[in-house]
Amino acid sequence: MxxxxxxxxxxxxxxxxxxxxxxxxxxxxxxxxxxxxxxxxxxxxxxxxxxxxxxxxxxxLDHDIKREIYVCHTDEMIEDELNTIVDLGGKVENVFVDHAVYGRIEANLNIHSRKDVKNFVNETALKKIKPLTELTGGKHGHLVCASSEFILDEIEEALAKMNILSKKDE
Structure with missing residues (x-):
């Protein structure tokens, strides 16, 4: 090791x-x-x-490491993406898109568990809310917190295996 x-x-x-x-x-x-x-x-x-x-x-004492992680996927992948992050020990603080005209648009999520993921998915479906990614063809980012860089690396590796990890400038 x-x-x-x-x-x-x-x-x-x-x-x-x-x-x-x-x-x-x-x-x-x-x-x-x-x-x-x-x-x-x-x-x-x-x-x-x-x-x-x-x-x-x-x-x-309260130590969280934060990283912006960029992904690109369809609406149908939202639940799998968020579950992957929380299952590996990450917390999804927000979602953001970088819009060509409006600049960065972001919304707080504060998703820490599968229960939070399920509540988010159910609420957006119930209220028929379109995700921010509709503005950018599925490309978006999250500020993800974890207790170590190792966990954040694991999250990125898992998202890459799902073929949804992206780079900021792609």
């Missing part, structure tokens, strides 16, 4: 825990010594990640 991957695992483990995680437990998860974990925690702190030490282990 690479150092960067290990750092992402440490951050994810700390973010996912509602209680302190000991250095010994992190060492077992990452299959390294406790001393390596101590050094990794120092590296993460140097990257301005708020990790505090307690007598029972490490705690991370």
């Amino acid at each position: 690479s150092k960067n991957h290990r750092l992402d695992i440490i951050v994810k483990t700390l973010c996912d825990s509602d209680q302190p995680v000991s250095g010994t437990k992190l060492a077992k998860i990452c299959d390294v010594s406790r001393q390596v974990i101590v050094q990794d925690i120092a590296l993460l702190r140097a990257k301005d990640i708020d990790i505090i030490s307690t007598s029972k282990g490490y705690i991370i």
Whole structure:
């Protein structure tokens, strides 16, 4: 396992825990010594990640990494796209399109779970609301939050496998 991957695992483990995680437990998860974990925690702190030490282990303070992810797909793919993101640990903060005349148009979504996805899909169907992507032929973006870069990379890989990942300028 690479150092960067290990750092992402440490951050994810700390973010996912509602209680302190000991250095010994992190060492077992990452299959390294406790001393390596101590050094990794120092590296993460140097990257301005708020990790505090307690007598029972490490705690991370509200740490979300954000990335704009661009996709292009039909309306029928909305539910699959959003479920893929939340299933991998992402939170969809918004949806936006870059319109040639009006510029960026965005709407808050705050989708964190499959339940949120289902509610969004049902509400738009019930109210017969057209998605913003109608203005741009399916091309749009989301601001996605996750506890690590690794998770955001996994989300992009999954969307690429679905053949819907796009680039900002495409």
